[in-house]
Amino acid sequence: MKRFLSIAICLLLVVTLFSGCGYSYVELDLKGKYDRSLEGTVLNVYNWGEYISDGSDDMMNVNKEFQKLTGIKVNYSTFESNETMYSQIKGGGVSYDLIIPSDYMIERLKNENMLKKIDVKKLQNYKYIDSKYKGLFYDEKEEYSVPYNVGMVGIIYNGALIDEPRHSWDVLWDEEYRDMSLNFSNPRDGFMTAQMLLGQSVNTTNKADWDAALQKLKEGKDVLQSYVMDEIYGKLETGEAVIGPYYAGDYLFMKEINEDLEFFYPEEGTNIFVDAICVPKNAQNVKAAMMYIDFLLEPQVSLANAEYIGYASPNTAVIENPDYYYYQNKILYPDEKDMPKRVEYYHDIDPKIRNYYENLWIDLKLY
Amino acid sequence: MKTLSRIYVALMVFFLYAPVAVMVFFSFNSGESVWVFEGFSGSWYLSAFTNTEMLDALRRTLIVAILSATISTVLGTAAAVGILAFKKKITKNAVMSVTNIPIMNADIVTGVSLMLFFVFIGKIIGAYESLGFTTVLIAHITFNLPYVILSVMPRLKATDSSLQEAALDLGCTPVKAFFKVIVPSIKTSIFTGFIMAFTLSLDDFVISYFTCGHYQTLPILIYNMTKKTVTPDVYALSTLIFISVFVLLILYNIAGSKSDKKRGVA
Amino acid sequence: MNKKGFGSRIVASPYILWAALFVIVPLIFVAYFAFTTPDGAFTLSNIAQIAKYKKAFFQSVLYSLIATIITLLISYPMAYFMTKMKVTAQKMIMVIVMLPMWMNFLIRTYSWISILANKGIINTFLSRLGIGPLKLINTPGAVILGMVYDFIPYMILPIYTVMSKIDDSLIEAASDLGANSFNRLKKVIIPLSFPGVISGITMVFVPCVSTFYISQKLGGNKNLLIGDAIEYLFNSGPDFYNVASALSLVLMIMILVCLFVMNYFTDSEEATIL
Numbered sequence: 001m002k003r004f005l006s007i008a009i010c011l012l013l014v015v016t017l018f019s020g021c022g023y024s025y026v027e028l029d030l031k032g033k034y035d036r037s038l039e040g041t042v043l044n045v046y047n048w049g050e051y052i053s054d055g056s057d058d059m060m061n062v063n064k065e066f067q068k069l070t071g072i073k074v075n076y077s078t079f080e081s082n083e084t085m086y087s088q089i090k091g092g093g094v095s096y097d098l099i100i101p102s103d104y105m106i107e108r109l110k111n112e113n114m115l116k117k118i119d120v121k122k123l124q125n126y127k128y129i130d131s132k133y134k135g136l137f138y139d140e141k142e143e144y145s146v147p148y149n150v151g152m153v154g155i156i157y158n159g160a161l162i163d164e165p166r167h168s169w170d171v172l173w174d175e176e177y178r179d180m181s182l183n184f185s186n187p188r189d190g191f192m193t194a195q196m197l198l199g200q201s202v203n204t205t206n207k208a209d210w211d212a213a214l215q216k217l218k219e220g221k222d223v224l225q226s227y228v229m230d231e232i233y234g235k236l237e238t239g240e241a242v243i244g245p246y247y248a249g250d251y252l253f254m255k256e257i258n259e260d261l262e263f264f265y266p267e268e269g270t271n272i273f274v275d276a277i278c279v280p281k282n283a284q285n286v287k288a289a290m291m292y293i294d295f296l297l298e299p300q301v302s303l304a305n306a307e308y309i310g311y312a313s314p315n316t317a318v319i320e321n322p323d324y325y326y327y328q329n330k331i332l333y334p335d336e337k338d339m340p341k342r343v344e345y346y347h348d349i350d351p352k353i354r355n356y357y358e359n360l361w362i363d364l365k366l367y
Numbered sequence: 368m369k370t371l372s373r374i375y376v377a378l379m380v381f382f383l384y385a386p387v388a389v390m391v392f393f394s395f396n397s398g399e400s401v402w403v404f405e406g407f408s409g410s411w412y413l414s415a416f417t418n419t420e421m422l423d424a425l426r427r428t429l430i431v432a433i434l435s436a437t438i439s440t441v442l443g444t445a446a447a448v449g450i451l452a453f454k455k456k457i458t459k460n461a462v463m464s465v466t467n468i469p470i471m472n473a474d475i476v477t478g479v480s481l482m483l484f485f486v487f488i489g490k491i492i493g494a495y496e497s498l499g500f501t502t503v504l505i506a507h508i509t510f511n512l513p514y515v516i517l518s519v520m521p522r523l524k525a526t527d528s529s530l531q532e533a534a535l536d537l538g539c540t541p542v543k544a545f546f547k548v549i550v551p552s553i554k555t556s557i558f559t560g561f562i563m564a565f566t567l568s569l570d571d572f573v574i575s576y577f578t579c580g581h582y583q584t585l586p587i588l589i590y591n592m593t594k595k596t597v598t599p600d601v602y603a604l605s606t607l608i609f610i611s612v613f614v615l616l617i618l619y620n621i622a623g624s625k626s627d628k629k630r631g632v633a
Numbered sequence: 634m635n636k637k638g639f640g641s642r643i644v645a646s647p648y649i650l651w652a653a654l655f656v657i658v659p660l661i662f663v664a665y666f667a668f669t670t671p672d673g674a675f676t677l678s679n680i681a682q683i684a685k686y687k688k689a690f691f692q693s694v695l696y697s698l699i700a701t702i703i704t705l706l707i708s709y710p711m712a713y714f715m716t717k718m719k720v721t722a723q724k725m726i727m728v729i730v731m732l733p734m735w736m737n738f739l740i741r742t743y744s745w746i747s748i749l750a751n752k753g754i755i756n757t758f759l760s761r762l763g764i765g766p767l768k769l770i771n772t773p774g775a776v777i778l779g780m781v782y783d784f785i786p787y788m789i790l791p792i793y794t795v796m797s798k799i800d801d802s803l804i805e806a807a808s809d810l811g812a813n814s815f816n817r818l819k820k821v822i823i824p825l826s827f828p829g830v831i832s833g834i835t836m837v838f839v840p841c842v843s844t845f846y847i848s849q850k851l852g853g854n855k856n857l858l859i860g861d862a863i864e865y866l867f868n869s870g871p872d873f874y875n876v877a878s879a880l881s882l883v884l885m886i887m888i889l890v891c892l893f894v895m896n897y898f899t900d901s902e903e904a905t906i907l
Contacts, residue, residue, distance in 0.1 A: 044581060049595045075581060076420075080594055087870040092486050093498035094580040179768060185854060225771055226853040230595040237596075238402050240751050257399070282495045358869060365857045365865070366688055372714040376726065379711050383733050386744035386782070389754065390736070393747060402747050442648050449645020462645070465652050468660075471835075471892055473843030475860050476881045479867060480659035483666060483874070509655040512648065541641075572738060572846070577867070589739045593850065597743060605740045612735040616728050 028065050028300060033124075034291060039071030043288040046085060046096040048275070049078040049230045050253070051149075053308035060304035066295050072288045080229040081186035083358075089114060089280055097283040098292055100148050103274045104188070107138040107348035115144045116279040116286065123290065125297035133274060133314040137345065145276035146293055149249065149311035151332075152343060153189065153271045156236055156251045157243040160260035169197040169266045171243060173220040182235060182244030183220070185227035187361035188346055189271070190217065193245055196268040196342075203347045207356055214360045218367050227365075236261060248331050249311030256310075263331060269342025274314070387609065394602035401597050411603040421604055424588040428569060431500075431584060435507035436564040442508070443515030443564075444557055447523050448545070450516070466517070469510045478577035481506050485578060498580030506578040507571065511564035518560035522553045663885070666878035671871060679879035686862055686880060690887075693859040696773060696848075697841035700780035704788045704837050705830065707781075712792035712829075713822070716799075723797070727790075734786050742779050742847055749775055749851070771853030779847040780837075787836035795829030796822065827898075835895050839888055859884055 045063075055061025063074040077096075079085040082105040088094055089109075101109065109115050120126045120142050133147040155172075157165060165171045172181055172193060184190040192202050194216040200209045225241050233250070235241040237258045251263045277296065279289050295301055299317035306313040307325045312332040318324055319333070326332050348354075394412070398405030415421060446466075453459040469477055482498070485505075489497020526549060534544035550557070572586035579587055592601055670676045715726055733741065748754045749769040759765035769775060799822065807817045845860030852858075857865060859880065866877035 049591075077581070077583065078591060078595075083870070084868050087868050090870050092489060093482065093496060095496040179771070221855065224855065227855060231854075233596040234400070234402070238400060238750075238752050240402070284495060355872065358873075362857075362862075362865070363685070365855075366686060366862070372710075372717065375710055376714050379707070380726075380729055382782070383730065383785070385748065386741055387733055387736060389744045389747045390740060401743075402750055402752055442651065445644040446648030449642050449648070452642045452645070462649060462652075465656055468656050471839065471888065473839055473860075473884055473888055475843045475845060475863055476663065476885045477659075479863065479877065479881050480663045481655065482867075483662040483878070484655075484659040487662065505655060509651070512651065516648075566735070570735070570738060586737055586739060589737055590846070593739060593743050601740065605737055609732075609736050613732060616732065620724060620728060 028060070028069070030069060030295075030298065030300075034070050034295070036071045038285070038288050038291070040073075041285055041288055042073045042075050043098065043285050043292055044075045044077075044094075044096045045292065046077055046079060046088070046099045048100060049080055050233070050250070051078070051100065051275075051309055052076075053304045057308075059308050060301070062296070062301055062305060065301070066292060069295070070288070070291060072285075072291070074292070082188070083186055095282045095284060096280055097285045097289040098277060099280055100275050100277050102346070103136065103138040103276070104346035104348045106145050106276060106278055109278065109280075110139070110144055111348060114281050116281050116283060117143045118146070118279050118290065118293075120146060123294050123297065125294050128297055128299065128302070128315045128317045130314050130316050130319065136274060137347065138274075139276070145278045146297070147274050147276045147314040148296065149275045149306075149309065150314050151247050151249050151273055151275075151311045152265065152340070153192070153245055153273075154248050154251065154263050154265045154331075155243065155245050156232075156254065156261055156263050158236065158239055158258070158260050159262040161239060161242045164262070165243065167264045167267045169193050169245075169268055172245065173197075173216075173223060175223060177243050178223050179225045180242040181224055182226055182228050182232055182241050183217075183224050184245060185229050187358055189245070190227070190361065190364075191357060192271050192346075193217075194220075196266065196270065199268070202271060202344050203349055205350055205353045207353070210353070210357045210360055214364060217364050221364065221367060247311065249309055252310035252326065252329070252331065253308075265334075265340040267341065269344065270340050272343040272345055274345075275311075390602045390609075391606050394599050394606045396599045399596070399598050401599055401602060411599040412607070415600040415603040415607070418600055418604075421585070421588060421600070424583055424585040425604070427500075427582055428584040428586070431504055431507055431575075431582075432565050432568040435504055435511055435568045436561050438504075439508045439511035439515050439564050440557060440561045443512045443560060444519050444553075446512070447516050447519040448549075451520065451523060466513045468513075470513050470517075474510075474571075474573035475577075477510060478506075478574040481509070481574070482577040496580060498578055498582075500582045503575055503579040503582050503584070506574050507568045510571070510574060511567060514563045514567065515557075515560035518563060519553060519556050522556035523549075526552050660885075663878045663881050666875050667882040668879075669875060671875060676875075679875045680883075682876050683879055683883055686857075686859065689857045689859045689862050690883075692773075692856060693842050696777055696780065696858070697838050700777045700784075700841050701834055701838045703777070704781050704785050705834060708785060708788035708792060708833065709826075709830070712789050712796055712826075715789075715793050716796045727793070730786050730789050738783060739846060741783060742850055745775070745779055745782065745851060746770060749778075770851065771855070773852065775851040776848050776858075779851045780841045780844065783844075783847065784837045784840055787840075788833035791832040791836065792826055792829040796826045799825045831895050831898055835892060838891065842888070843884060 053059045053062050055064060063076050066072065067074055079088065082102050085099060085101055086105060086108070089096065089099070090112075106115070123146070126146065129147055133150060135142050139145045155165075155167075155169075157171075162177070165174070171177065172183055174181070183193060188202075191210070191213050194213040195202050195204070195209070198209075198212055198216060200213065204210065226235070228235065228244070232241075232244055232246050233254055236244060237254055239258075248263065248265075251261065255261050255263075277293050279286060283289055296305070297315060299315070299321070302313060302315040302318045303321065303324060306315070306318045310326065310332075312326075313319055319327075321327065330338060393401045393404065395407055395409060396404050397408035397410065450459060450462055453462070481502070485502045486497045530548050530552070531544050534548045535541065539547060570586065571584075572590060575584050575587055576590065583591075589601055589605075592598075667679055668675060668677070670678075715723055718726065746753065750756070751766050751768075751770065753770070755769060756766040759767065803821055803825070804817055807821050812820060843860045844858065845864040848854075848856070848858045848861055863877050863880050863884070866873040866880070
């Protein structure tokens, strides 16, 4: 009996001891630029899923490089929507040193006094940020955030399995794609697909507008295969589903795996967003967080991230680099003339209305 | 009838093992998918061993499982002894009813109740975060305890109390008598309780999900992975764990049948 | 010194303290949240809002009932056939039944996607034969299948345990009195294995009715079961904790009522416990 137990423990422990072998580093030339004064401390990073170059496909492993350079251990966790992230932070169960929410969520966190001011002038690499992404509505005084990625929402479809659809949001309601179409499983993006079709503002504070959008979404629910977030990767890549809306950058990521995937921006217009790096109020390792932000802005790191994630970068050192894989890519960096006719940012809206639409979203799920 | 029953049992085994076979099969996929098989390759096993995130999570899972099983075995055995000593039936029944709660209740309710409690305590003491290693350990001990108690108690009840009395008469202190006489006679059920607790803790997802904070165990990591694209390295790691358990159970059964034989001879 | 026991009551006190603090108090918190607003004022509105979730409750109960019945129907013959095997074979088959439980529950469920998906194993096979594709994934059937699969050992084991303890002489006596195999089953085996059936039902029904992973992965994430609703609300921020607690409270009461009813049918103490 005892032998059984000790064998059990030994075997499982042996399995865990094999860590760390066989990893090949992409050489980074930043020695001396970062000090090791915080060696041994832990930095808790909370980011979107599939939103950092993680060492697969022989690309740079950003967290590991940072760890190697500074000795700071990056404890990295991921979320799948702004709302989940908000809930975790607000709940008080866990604290993070660094988060990467979207614009409207930054506005909300700021309004609820949940962010720490950061001195962007102290960042050596803030200079690389494109001025058109500085001081946007959610952080006019550049006090709370550093842009990480920008992007727009569009529709991805499998060109090998279906003909090119109308460039409209209403394809998500189309019987032709019954059981093969997907939609967002987070309230803000989910409502947006209906609101664009109905010609509403995505920031409407009129309850009747939200009711109408809900009605529209309810009509389309039966046609859909599923409400998804990052599960969309697997579903579209394998042909399990043929059409669904997602972020343009993720389309490029998926295209690398399945060439048949195509993309368009719906003609009614779409959402544009900026995801930016922030430091929550109860962060414990602020100095390390600042170091990490600087590291993310390093041209080499930014480039690796931009190429791995596929989103548009606000970093001029990337955008202007002709070797950049997506240099002047039409989808990520459309010309004025190729832009959808209407692009709208989400804003943080009145808490009462927010609570109203969040409840409507539950109604949709319960419908 | 005999062939019919054999076919039935075989079909059931097939049903039970179809997903396991799928897991093992796709852990050898050379492609990145767990749906579409592209070719045969062992490379995901290598990447499972180099995925520090996954190995960290496994390590945490084992730490919590070993600690929570040990603590709950000690506390639970003591509890079983104490509960049997209760004179009033009402108090005894009351304690046993409370003991049954974590077993009977839905995991999700246990999980959220503990989370609400921990977050409240965290706010009171002004901690910057209230969930983590301590809370997940407390949660695991809490749901392990009843299983240990229920495993030890019946055996303890059946143990002849005259044994202990004899030891006391021979001049043992009560504590010494307990460890010299009682413990050896209930050690199998204590061990069963420990293994049960260890297994439950290892496999727990729902309660950890609400109480672990940054201390992400393997089930939590797997949950987060299944929210994105699952790559075959998770299957590779699970296959390895599965095979180790399989080997252990076989060894355990061989050891068991050997000791049975010994007992039979004596 | 108490003659009956092996030690003093005192040694149970750490456990009692523990259970009070980490079992009772947290449940009081759930009740407290269920009856208050986010600001802490008393309210019944959370309980009133539950009406909105009636479909989720109804579906959870319905799916779980179907899953429990199917599990029972396929486990019972299995347990019966197991008791008819040689002792060594019985031991082996026990291990075989238990073993999949050591595989992570999430992986076990996720593997079914590979089998049931539109491009999954079954449909690939069918398309080679020129049939299909069948819609298997993202259906209530897939959710029920997942429930049956994940919890079936909890049904087989208690039934098997109780059945294997049935005294052979009883069955012999029945056949001596002229009972055929059907009557032996009906008059002796089924009634005597009843406690095992009851405990199997509870052990399958409770996790089914509160699950929140199976439905998300195999059901297409379109409809919320009650477990999904609780999880979703707890992930929507502290403003939603109160409604979530109200749902948890109702779920808990529902389960306790079920257990009470089940207890009523059987007086065997052990059967209801394990």
